[in-house]
Ligand SMILES: [Fe+2]
């Protein structure tokens with residue numbers, strides 16, 4: 001796939017697993033909180049694409065939101081409000097220490113859940129631990 005051309009096979013597999021894992025977690029969290037699970041899933045599937053496309057995480061949230069807007073524009077599956085919601089979630093998904101809009105929070109939490117429970121390729125950051133602890137309380141885990 002062209003989007004992953006900067007990645008070796010291990011990184012590709014890990015990237016795809018992350019997107020699917022975050023997507024599943026986002027779907028469940030959105031449903032639990034009364035938000036649209038489909039939009040949450042779409043945001044999750046797109047959230048790190050800029051990093052995968054370029055091979056760099058520098059400003060990948062803001063650039064990723066722009067990339068997602070271009071992709072969503074071509075797909076024509078979402079209206080303007082839905083596109084804005086997805087792009088906002090991607091834009092804010094690294095701001096783990098602040099609280100943003102409810103859908104933004106779904107993506108942040110889903111990212112943290114996958115990272116803490118399944119993705120051992122990176123160290124868990126302190127700001128993720130705090131969110132993960134709160135999620136465990138919310139979901140009775
Ligand atoms: Fe990210």
Ligand SMILES: [Fe+2]
Nearest residue numbers: 018047048111
């Ligand atoms: Fe991520």
